[in-house]
Amino acid sequence: SQRVFTMPTLFLHPPSHSPSTATSFHPFLLTLLFITLISSLLAAEPCFFGWGKNDEGELSTGDKNHVLQPSPFGNGVLYKKNITHIAAGVTHSVVVDSEGRAYCFGSNNFGECGQGVTGGNYPDPREIVSIDTFNHKKIVHASVSKFRTYLRDEKGNVYYCGKNDFSEVSPQLYNEPMGFVFRQSISCVSVSEHILILSQGQVFGFGSNSVGQLGIGKTSENEPLPVTVNTTGILPGKRITQISAGGQHSLLLSSDGQVFGFGQNRHGQLGIGLTSEKEPRPIAVNTTGVLQGKIIIQISAGLVHSLVLSSDGQVFGFGDNTYGQLGIGRITWSEKLPIAVNTTGALQGKRIVQMSAGTTHSLVLSS
Template sequence: MEEEVMEAEAAGSVGSGEVNPPVRRVLLVSAGASHSVALLSGNIVCSWGRGEDGQLGLGDAEDRSTPTRLSALDDLGIVSIICGADHTAAYSESRAELYSWGWGDFGRLGHGNSSDVFTPQPIKALQGLRIKQIACGDSHCLAVTMDGEVQSWGRNQNGQLGLGTTEDSLLPQKMHAFQGMRIKMVAAGAEHTAAVTEDGELYGWGWGRYGNLGLGDRNDRLFPVKVSAVYGEKMVMVACGWRHTISVSASGGLYTFGWSKYGQLGHGDFEDHLVPHKLEALSGSFISQISGGWRHTMALTSDGKLYGWGWNKFGQVGVGDNIDHCSPVQVKFPHDQKVVQVSCGWRHTLAVTERNNVFSWGRGTNGQLGHGECVDRNLATIVEALSVEGSSGQQIQASKVDQSSGT
């Protein structure tokens, strides 16, 4: 749900002109509350898991327990995709169009109303904008343009849109608080938001009860406020969990702050931190990617090792047990294959390895793990349908639904 960096390698779609390409590389995965999506080379999108609110984009409210091709997005040139809790967004670079679908409460889809949408619909207010990154939280979204400007929309009861009000916004609005600054990336939690500027400054706003804004107190903020307590480090990456925040410095150091009832900050205890606190357990590693779940956290190192910690009731940390971990534990993969991308959902986790395999673990009750069954897993388990080394090779289900019905 994090925010994850959504700058998809557009270069990954070079194989799209081939006839029957032998292998579709998985370029991106993203996990929501109970659903999952993947972007494959050739601009192919598939989704699986809970479908009750239309978040799979397949035109109905059915769950899917294996990856299913979202054919409504075929030929649109999708280069990035991300899950909110119960909604999804995807961006077409060639069309300069952002699509959204799923649960529409509070205007989180950006279509000017609160209706649920069961197939991808373009956000008209963003038509023509060149977008480099999207962040979806529980019920609000943000988009960063190539010019470093930010648009935000959806729920705003704690000021998480950064617009200076607590009124929800059914349509995207430009954040004027960042006038004159270039934003590198944003991250959205349940009710808070964080951003990193191109200059390496970290900002937080929205709901701050657990210190998750990093500002040294527990107050809400209606506008972005600069986080000063980062020990002179420039920040290059940020992610949000439900009520905690994770950032990475230019030197590869990992910082966490906010709520830690389940050990999701990783500092060896269950204490909240109101300002960014360096994760000493991983100080010997260069962190290349981060993701925040509902109450768990994942960090990927530059040498392809994946570490998890936090709430683990459903095995979402992926280390073979169901006990909470307050310090980082390495997630193991067959043949020690290196990980290239990770995404935390609320209670499940997805990862892509350098060998073009997708793995999932954690809560599986809605089929969000993609294994064709609805059971939980506490170890990284290969998603056969998306993996080169799956026993059946890549076998993505075709969507069998009439895509013409919109809402």
């Protein structure tokens, strides 16, 4: 039977398995990483783990106690469910099962849990149910950002619920998932206070750039139009295959399994071995320690911490760990170099196939 476990992390990003093109979403919602989950790459009975801050029940442990090490769960509506996709947000999380149903847990202050109401929190998972445009849809991918939830169905349609807090549109509350169509194809998009877009191996960004989180080689208050990430330093010849926008930092993954970052590094969230207020140019994550010889296949930038997944199913983290969001079994102010997630307990013998870094919590899915 399947078991679920919990840990701390942030925002929206898909697994590293063969990305699909986003073909259907609202033009204002350039905030998603749409990558179709290849179910054949996941075992029949995956396990779900989590750790970190749990004030709003975002780890679905049934209580609000913080979790320092990977912890399993899976009772209630998730009992015996085959979980195929996970997404960790600020104070809520979403999982998708093999039947195409989505479940949410954590804060619902802005209707982000898709229950048709606002307010309160759900420490136990609840299935997202909604209006006619959403009913009977098979969901294959979920993404979350701040107070919103995004769901993508097998036909490429995207639905969202929660607070509309982007500057491009007037604030408006959506209590139930709403579907929209976008008429342009892109590889993937990731959003925070800044937005990254990946198209044909090139990375573009716009929005906040106060600490160099757009990677253009300089800082600026805001870039209202898309700009190209600086490739004159360590990126020439690199083909970028994945992007992830954190709180005020960004991560890039190249086709050869290398990770690069830029933006704020106050807590060591760029994994370069030191802290700094800002890094406006792409810089390589340190690989002289636990990452030596590892090929990275997935990246996830949280609020002020980062996670990476290697090809052999190991998870490593760096940055802020004040709530245990790095899953190393102890609280620390920061970890400047990549460090392995603790696997002596619930994760022992598990091969991780997907992960997601939230604000102060993290989620992983194992085979």
